Amino acid sequence: MKYNAITPATFISRPNRFIAIVKVDGKELAVHVKNTGRCRELLLPGAKVYMEKAANPERKTPYDLVAVEKDGKIINIDSQAPNIVVKEWLLSQKKYDLVKPEHKYGDSRIDFYMEKGDEKYLMEVKGCTLFVDGVGYFPDAPTERGAKHLRELTHSIEEGYKPVIAFVIQGEGIEEVRPNTATDPEFAKAFEEAVAAGVKVLFLQCKVTEDSLKVDSESWKK
Template structure:
């Protein structure tokens, strides 16, 4: 995933989940935040942020979109639209272990009462992938979610049903940074979601976690990291 034009700024505050105030070239700007999650541990007044310059689009209400933030010396992409795109591209490029040489890939496909991010086929199996972007990190440990997610719980339980019906089911956690060595479920934040993912694993759903290669103007698939599902 490549951003065409970026600028740097200083985060000031976040009046609501859709917009923030950022200091860009000495001027206070209202910018769009491409992540409706809380991100309270990231968006701290005074931190450096990266924004996409969208001023060439006459239909936009804001000139910029906040896409990444520095946490000490680690750059974290917080664009919630990116993970699906990154994983989809990685599948096309055969960059994910155990998911190479697919014969068909399609984004956004319905199953029962859910819409999974990716549907795929290989020579012997059909399957679904649900992608979750991870921006929460603490002491080298990445965690999901950073806020309660009923939708995420629903997806995990629907994935169990897909496996029962003969599909290959995968919940894919894309850590939107390079640095964490372990991925854990955030039981304290959302016990129901964490329980659903652990149950899914026990019922045959594959749980994958990959970090990302991050630059100021790009993000791509990285390497698999260790997963800990227990409470």
């Protein structure tokens, strides 16, 4: 996926989870943050950030903050990007007879439903932006929906589905993602139970630039 009209800026502060104050051309400006997670280790005063011009010229926040630079590397923090790049990747694989986004299953909407012959797949997508000592961790803030989706995937095995949780790694140089037990023990518990039951875990490593995000390689949790 590619963004349009990317503008660099300097991060100043984040008064709430939706808004950031940045400096552009010497002026302070309020912009929309396309990530409701904490991003505390990324959105630090003085950090270089990248913004996309909003499609609606009348919007109060004229830009969307989509990426940030840390230690010389760009990390995409757009929470909408993972589903877009996974759809692009799934279609490019030409592995499935059917790829359907936003599939209703149980009490949830699972990100993707796929078919290959008689086989039925469910795939839930999670974007990872929290990296510690070369390892990705999810989530960076508590998420009740995350644990719920994992339980739905676990239950689907009994109904003949082949469920997958896919972690889109939104920064380069990270190969795997682990549950962030300290931040969300409920998600970690649901994750371990899902893996034990047979839910497959897919890591999608990405090529990241200030104006693009693309799946570059894949690996499976052993």
